[in-house]
Structure formats: C-alpha cells, structure tokens
Amino acid sequence: MSEATTPKDQDPQEHEQTLQQSAAELPSTPPLAPSKPAGRGNGLALLALLVAAAGAGAGGWGLWQLQMLEAREQQQQSQQQSQLQGARDQAQNLAQTAETLQQRLDQLPTVEELESRRRLLAQLQGDQQVLNQRLETVLGASRQDWRLAEAEHLLRLASLRLSALQDINSATALVQAADEILHEQDDPAAFAAREQLAKSLEALRSTLNPDRTGLFLQLGALREQVAQLNALAPSFSGEGGVLSELADAGVVEQQWWQRGLQTLSEYFRIDFNADRNIRPMLAGQSLTQVRLALSLALEQAQWGALHGQAAVYQQALQQAREVLDAHFDVDNPNSRALRARIDELAQQPIAVTPPDLSPALNAVQAYLQAKQAARLQQSGEAPPAAAANDDVEAQLQEALQ
Numbered sequence: 001m002s003e004a005t006t007p008k009d010q011d012p013q014e015h016e017q018t019l020q021q022s023a024a025e026l027p028s029t030p031p032l033a034p035s036k037p038a039g040r041g042n043g044l045a046l047l048a049l050l051v052a053a054a055g056a057g058a059g060g061w062g063l064w065q066l067q068m069l070e071a072r073e074q075q076q077q078s079q080q081q082s083q084l085q086g087a088r089d090q091a092q093n094l095a096q097t098a099e100t101l102q103q104r105l106d107q108l109p110t111v112e113e114l115e116s117r118r119r120l121l122a123q124l125q126g127d128q129q130v131l132n133q134r135l136e137t138v139l140g141a142s143r144q145d146w147r148l149a150e151a152e153h154l155l156r157l158a159s160l161r162l163s164a165l166q167d168i169n170s171a172t173a174l175v176q177a178a179d180e181i182l183h184e185q186d187d188p189a190a191f192a193a194r195e196q197l198a199k200s201l202e203a204l205r206s207t208l209n210p211d212r213t214g215l216f217l218q219l220g221a222l223r224e225q226v227a228q229l230n231a232l233a234p235s236f237s238g239e240g241g242v243l244s245e246l247a248d249a250g251v252v253e254q255q256w257w258q259r260g261l262q263t264l265s266e267y268f269r270i271d272f273n274a275d276r277n278i279r280p281m282l283a284g285q286s287l288t289q290v291r292l293a294l295s296l297a298l299e300q301a302q303w304g305a306l307h308g309q310a311a312v313y314q315q316a317l318q319q320a321r322e323v324l325d326a327h328f329d330v331d332n333p334n335s336r337a338l339r340a341r342i343d344e345l346a347q348q349p350i351a352v353t354p355p356d357l358s359p360a361l362n363a364v365q366a367y368l369q370a371k372q373a374a375r376l377q378q379s380g381e382a383p384p385a386a387a388a389n390d391d392v393e394a395q396l397q398e399a400l401q
Contacts, residue, residue, distance in 0.1 A: 035205060127400050148368050151181040157359045162354035166308040168209040175200050175360070182364070189367060196363040203355035210350050215305040222341060229334050230287070254355045290327045294320055302343075310351040317346045 063117045110118070158174035159284045209280040297320040304313030322343055328335035 003356065024390075074300060083127065085350065145372075147184065148364075148371070151178040152361070152368065154178040154365050155215065155357060155364055156180075159357045159361065164358065166352040166354055168207055168354070170202065171354070171357070172204045175204065175357070178360075178364070187371075189370060193360070193363040193367040196360040198358050200360040201356060207355060208349065208352060210307050210352065212308065212350060215345065215348055216302050218345060219302045219305065222297050222338065222345075223298045225334075226291055226298065229291060229294070229328075229338065252389050290323060293323050305350050308350055308352055310349075313350055314346060317342055358397055 072106060111320050119313045155178050158171040158178075163176070164172045175197060179194060179201065182197065298317050301313050301316035301320070304310070321339060324335050324339050324342075
C-alpha cells in the first residue's frame, strides 16, 4: 500500500486529476439539499487549487530566476573572454616593445667604446683650445683687429673699383662702410684716419657720375631700330627733265622728233642742275651688310659706355654716322632720326676722373700699425718699428687669405 501524501507534496496537475476521477466515481444522484460534509469537501478542493496555483507560480518564478542566472553567467563569461583577449594583446605589445628596446640596447656602444669616445672628445677639445690660442696669437686676440682689417680691405676694394670700373656708387658705399667701422672703435686715435675718409667721401660725392647703364640700354634700343632700317626708293619731282623740256618747245603741234623725245623722257632723265647725290638703292645682301656694320658700331659704343672708355665710345659713334651718311639718303626719315639720336648720345659724357683714395688708405694703415705697436708695448714685447710693421702686414695678409 502506498504512503499517504499531503496536497503540498503532490503535483498540482496530479492533484487536479485525482479530484476529477473522484468526482467521476461518485454516483449520479439527484441533487439534494446541501449537507455539512459536502460543503466541507468543496472547501478542501478550493484550498487544494490555491495551493496548486501557488506551487505553479513558485515553479515559474524559479525557472525565470534560473534563466536569468544562466544569462548573467554567459555575459560574465563573454566579459572575461574579452578581458582575457585584451590582456593577451597587451602582453603581445609589451613583448614587441621589449624586443625593440632590446634591439636598441644592442645597437648602443659598449662601455669600452664610450670610454674611448670620451677620451677622443677630451683630446679634440684640448686640440681645439690649442688652435684657438694660436689663432688668437696670430690675429691679436681681438675682434677689433678683425674689424680694422676689414676696413682696410674695403678701402682697397673701393680703390680697385675706381681704377678698374670707375664705379662711383660702389666706391662711395665701400668708403662709407669703412668709416662706420672706425666709428664703432670709439678711439680718439682714429681721428686722423676718419678725417681722410671724410675727405675721400666728399670727393666721391662731388665727382660726376654718368648714367652708363642708361647709355648702354639706349644704344641697345638703337641696335633694334637698325635691324628694321630700310633704304628709301628715290623719287623725282620733275617729269622727264631736259628731254621733256625739249619736247615741249612751245609749239602747238609736235614734230616726230619731239614726240620721240617725249617718249624717251618717260624712260630716261637728264638733269644738269641736280643739287644732291642720288645713291643706289640698297637691297638684299648689301642692306644686310650695312645693318650689320651699324649694329657692330653701336655694340662697340655700348662697350665703351659701360667701361668708361670715352675714346672708344666716340670713335664707334663716329663710325655709325659715317655708315649712315654713306649708304642712306638724307631724305630717309628713319636714317635721319637715327642719325639725330646718335648725335645726341655722342654729347653725353662718360669719362670719369676718380679721386685718389691712397691718402685715406695710408691713414688707416698707419692707425692699424700704431694700435698694434701699442699692444705689443703693453705686453712687454716691443720690437723695432720696421719689424712690427712687417709682422702686422703679414698677419693681416694671412687673415685676409
């Protein structure tokens, strides 16, 4: 015989089936008046149904909690996997970084190499100090000596520009720069040198400075006009000249010989009172040669203007005038305008009489020698004056080289 079970221990569905079977086994009797035992059975059945419903709710809630726990475990597992993957990536990056650092460490010199390099650097610094001391000994150990040597060099360069190119503007700028260097020295002993520099500056500023570049460009423009110069065809104002006059002898009816002279006057011209020369018309190769001769003469004038050679300049312009007079007619407007322009340019002065900068250069050199001698006296090594001057010149030449 099976053990008795309480409604709480039974499954709600089994309990409901049991109740239905018990209800079906009851005999079908006509309804009677309610009795106390039947009412008690219905209450028990209702209580059983409530207990079954509560059990079903508890089971559903437990199932829902179980599903929630499973979903939470899956989420935690996925998070752990992602964290694990991130940790693996970081470990891989760290390994690569460590490998790179190891390679760099392998490339670094060893302690012995560092020590040898340190010794070489110390030796190099010592050699550099020795060279600096030697350089200071040769050059006077002063930046002022460098500046004074620069001033002397500027004066020499200005004198060279004047003698070779007659460049007044460049020479003025160079002398002005040398004077500024002496002004920076703030030395009363430089008064005489600055006085000579001031005289040289005034002489340069008062010297005539022709516009040679402008003359060069103007002659170049005339050369372009020469390339377009053409000869003018001769024209006559009269019709036939002497032959036409003989044909028109004042008669009403012309004779046969008068008609012949009239015909000849259309092809020939005889003029006994011609007051100008009629030159042959240039064409082809002859015209090209004349243009080339004019262009070469103007080019030679350009060279003379740019280099200040007045004799070459005037001779070239005179040659250009002679070519125009010999091959082109006076009535040609192009050749006449070109000739007038050449005459105007021939009046432009290009010769320059540059001033002498040797007094200023000598004054600066004397100032340099006096300063060097004073420095040698202070150091207790006062050599003879001639030897001191020779030493100064040698040092300056070495410095400029």
